[in-house]
Amino acid sequence: MPETRTIRVEALSRVEGEGALNIRLRDGTIENVQLNIYEPPRFFEALLRGRPLEEVPDITARICGICPVAYQMSSVHALEAALGIGISPEIRRLRRLLYCGEWIESHALHIHFLHAPDFLGYESGIAMAADHPLEVRRGLRLKKHGNQLLEVLGGRAIHPVNVAVGGFYRAPRREELAALIPDFEWGLEAAVDMTRWLAGLPFPEFTRPYEMVALSHPDEYPFNEGDVASTAGYTIRVSEYERRFEELHVSHSTALQSQRTETAGCYFVGPLARVNLCRDRLSPAARRLADDIIGFETPCLNPYKSIIARGLEVVHVYEEALSILRDYRPFQPARIAFTHRAGEGCAATEAPRGLIYHRYRVNAEGLVEFAKIVPPTSQNQKQIEDDLKAYLPSIMAEPDNRVAELCERLVRNYDPCISCSTHFLKLHWDRR
Amino acid sequence: MTYRPKLAVFKFASCDGCQLSLLDAEDRLLDVAGAVDIAYFLEATSRVVPGPYDVALVEGSITTPHDAERIREVRRQSKFLMTIGACATAGGIQALRNWADTSEYLKVVYARPEYIRTLATSTAIADHVPVDFELRGCPINHHQLVEVIAALVAGRRPRTPGHSVCLDCKRRGTVCIAVAKGTPCLGPVTQSGCGAICPAYDRGCYGCYGPVGQANVTSLADHYVNAGTSPQQLVPLLRNFNGYAPEFRKESERLAR
Ligand code: SF4
Numbered sequence: 206m207p208e209t210r211t212i213r214v215e216a217l218s219r220v221e222g223e224g225a226l227n228i229r230l231r232d233g234t235i236e237n238v239q240l241n242i243y244e245p246p247r248f249f250e251a252l253l254r255g256r257p258l259e260e261v262p263d264i265t266a267r268i269c270g271i272c273p274v275a276y277q278m279s280s281v282h283a284l285e286a287a288l289g290i291g292i293s294p295e296i297r298r299l300r301r302l303l304y305c306g307e308w309i310e311s312h313a314l315h316i317h318f319l320h321a322p323d324f325l326g327y328e329s330g331i332a333m334a335a336d337h338p339l340e341v342r343r344g345l346r347l348k349k350h351g352n353q354l355l356e357v358l359g360g361r362a363i364h365p366v367n368v369a370v371g372g373f374y375r376a377p378r379r380e381e382l383a384a385l386i387p388d389f390e391w392g393l394e395a396a397v398d399m400t401r402w403l404a405g406l407p408f409p410e411f412t413r414p415y416e417m418v419a420l421s422h423p424d425e426y427p428f429n430e431g432d433v434a435s436t437a438g439y440t441i442r443v444s445e446y447e448r449r450f451e452e453l454h455v456s457h458s459t460a461l462q463s464q465r466t467e468t469a470g471c472y473f474v475g476p477l478a479r480v481n482l483c484r485d486r487l488s489p490a491a492r493r494l495a496d497d498i499i500g501f502e503t504p505c506l507n508p509y510k511s512i513i514a515r516g517l518e519v520v521h522v523y524e525e526a527l528s529i530l531r532d533y534r535p536f537q538p539a540r541i542a543f544t545h546r547a548g549e550g551c552a553a554t555e556a557p558r559g560l561i562y563h564r565y566r567v568n569a570e571g572l573v574e575f576a577k578i579v580p581p582t583s584q585n586q587k588q589i590e591d592d593l594k595a596y597l598p599s600i601m602a603e604p605d606n607r608v609a610e611l612c613e614r615l616v617r618n619y620d621p622c623i624s625c626s627t628h629f630l631k632l633h634w635d636r637r
Numbered sequence: 638m639t640y641r642p643k644l645a646v647f648k649f650a651s652c653d654g655c656q657l658s659l660l661d662a663e664d665r666l667l668d669v670a671g672a673v674d675i676a677y678f679l680e681a682t683s684r685v686v687p688g689p690y691d692v693a694l695v696e697g698s699i700t701t702p703h704d705a706e707r708i709r710e711v712r713r714q715s716k717f718l719m720t721i722g723a724c725a726t727a728g729g730i731q732a733l734r735n736w737a738d739t740s741e742y743l744k745v746v747y748a749r750p751e752y753i754r755t756l757a758t759s760t761a762i763a764d765h766v767p768v769d770f771e772l773r774g775c776p777i778n779h780h781q782l783v784e785v786i787a788a789l790v791a792g793r794r795p796r797t798p799g800h801s802v803c804l805d806c807k808r809r810g811t812v813c814i815a816v817a818k819g820t821p822c823l824g825p826v827t828q829s830g831c832g833a834i835c836p837a838y839d840r841g842c843y844g845c846y847g848p849v850g851q852a853n854v855t856s857l858a859d860h861y862v863n864a865g866t867s868p869q870q871l872v873p874l875l876r877n878f879n880g881y882a883p884e885f886r887k888e889s890e891r892l893a894r
Binding site: 245246247248249250251252254256257260263264267268269270271273314318328329330331332334341342345346348349352360361362363364366367369374375453454455456461610613 | 649650651652653654655656657658660661663664666667670675681682683684697700701704729730731733734737739741742743745746747748749752753755759775776831832834835837838839840843845870873877878
């Protein structure tokens with residue numbers, strides 16, 4: 206008879222949390238670790254079938270309220286590939302600018318509300334604000350800049366309305382963007398200060414032999430395009446993605462799990478993967494900060510230091526956004542005209558929390574026939590389980606609530622999509 | 638001591654965008670956090686205070702047998718239950734399954750459909766328990782959310798404007814996109830709250846705040862059909878984030894016939 210204990214007392218007697226951690230022990234050693242995700246399925250890949258392709262960026266945005274732009278960007282690039290549309294350099298730059306907004310917003314949120322409180326021993330960013338008002342208020346201001354950029358360019362911060370297949374519904378006016386410049390100048394300096402603060406947090410000693418995967422582009426830090434590069438030494442075209450990486454459906458989760466096809470091994474996507482693989486393409490201010498000021502060593506294999514990678518990326522996006530904002534001139538057409546035709550296309554972009562892959566097939570009437578969407582969190586899930594398995598033996602002697610807390614912290618390094626990112630873990634020990 | 642209502646935030650099938658709106662009220666977040674006692678908000682804090690709660694914000698729709706149970710428990714524990722967003726008020730985009738065969742959907746997405754427990758429908762919270770107040774939108778507007786919370790703290794009954802998006806376009810001085818460009822726009826039948834952003838970005842409203850009270854969706858649809866839009870184009874326009882709201886649903890079903 207396995208002994209199964211549920212440790213966490215839930216707030217409402219019959220309410221389960223968003224996730225649970227099942228740990229199976231045999232003779233005191235860990236045999237298996239499963240991260241359960243209870244996210245109710247919403248069937249996006251099915252409900253997209255038969256929809257007009259023009260709606261795809263609006264619909265896929267609703268997969269995730271913290272990174273809607275990532276879904277919008279990946280879907281429009283994949284559909285443009287299917288339709289044979291080439292976008293102009295102006296549209297391309299504006300899309301990078303939109304992504305800058307989302308990265309600032311999402312990274313600032315994660316750093317200040319979800320992650321830094323873990324290192325400093327607070328239950329939330331709000332509680333941390335009482336003792337660290339400067340840092341939290343600065344963080345809120347940075348986050349607000351990200352949202353303002355999304356609002357000007359996209360119409361609103363969550364589920365922007367201005368992203369279209371072929372470009373934008375409307376290009377912004379010059380003064381709309383120019384008005385943001387003073388805030389972004391302040392933000393660039395504030396982001397540098399923030400990252401110096403983050404570099405001084407107390408980091409647990411924990412490293413793993415990760416395989417890290419990110420987009421890589423020869424001339425720029427990866428957002429919207431590039432090849433898929435791995436620290437294992439290979440680089441492939443995005444069109445080969447599905448041959449190298451496969452999705453599995455495991456019984457304990459409603460989220461699919463990705464793995465390397467050949468080795469069945471896990472891999473790591475996200476800011477730390479990007480900084481490890483693309484450090485030399487960070488903006489000058491971010492590079493200077495990494496090289497001379499905080500002395501950030503790469504390859505970095507400590508997942509807790511993802512928070513520093515996130516900081517460096519915030520500096521990068523401020524600097525890149527500023528240069529786009531300063532050079533911006535309105536242009537025509539905001540959207541490349543296209544005609545419907547049957548076709549298939551895929552694309553990968555970098556969401557704040559890691560690589561995201563989309564593939565679509567459309568028919569001659571402009572309707573979606575097939576959709577495949579691989580979000581960053583499902584790619585990291587297997588890696589998270591693997592980390593927990595390696596980490597648990599060192600903390601097993603702690604009381605159960607402490608074990609849960611420490612495991613949650615490890616999971617938060619990955620900034621998983623919010624519903625499974627936060628404070629959720631229920632432990633089930635299965636002792637045999 | 639001033640009254641600090643105990644606030645809880647619950648999530649069902651959703652994208653988290655609506656609860657995230659609360660954290661998006663950056664300038665007022667710390668004030669709001671001071672005015673209420675955030676007793677349960679997994680997205681923002683690991684502090685968990687047991688119920689009962691004065692105010693529950695409920696995001697998401699009901700799509701699993703377990704959630705159909707859980708919402709009853711949330712209702713029992715909450716004095717004032719407010720739904721936030723189109724998922725909670727109308728079933729959300731995931732309610733498209735209500736017109737489809739959910740077992741087919743399962744097969745499309747999951748290699749092992751037998752691992753998944755799900756209902757054949759996605760339904761609004763009000764289909765399961767009484768709801769005290771609804772805040773519309775996909776996503777909700779965080780200014781409205783902060784106003785509503787402020788009203789509750791002050792002991793007032795919250796109110797949100799009940800006019801259509803159309804009126805907001807006039808106020809903004811946006812040229813009517815339906816008249817000027819012939820773009821089918823749901824502004825005349827959609828409730829205000831977004832700030833009429835879509836027409837200001839040169840596109841038609843897609844109804845993400847749901848039907849306005851007494852919306853005459855049929856006459857608007859007839860108007861667009863007479864002006865040359867095919868019913869096949871109007872059906873997906875009505876069937877998106879609020880597609881299962883009764884007024885939009887009835888009309889899309891009529892057009893689909
Ligand atoms: S209503 Fe829209 S924004 Fe709100 S949770 Fe649902 S999908 Fe997300």
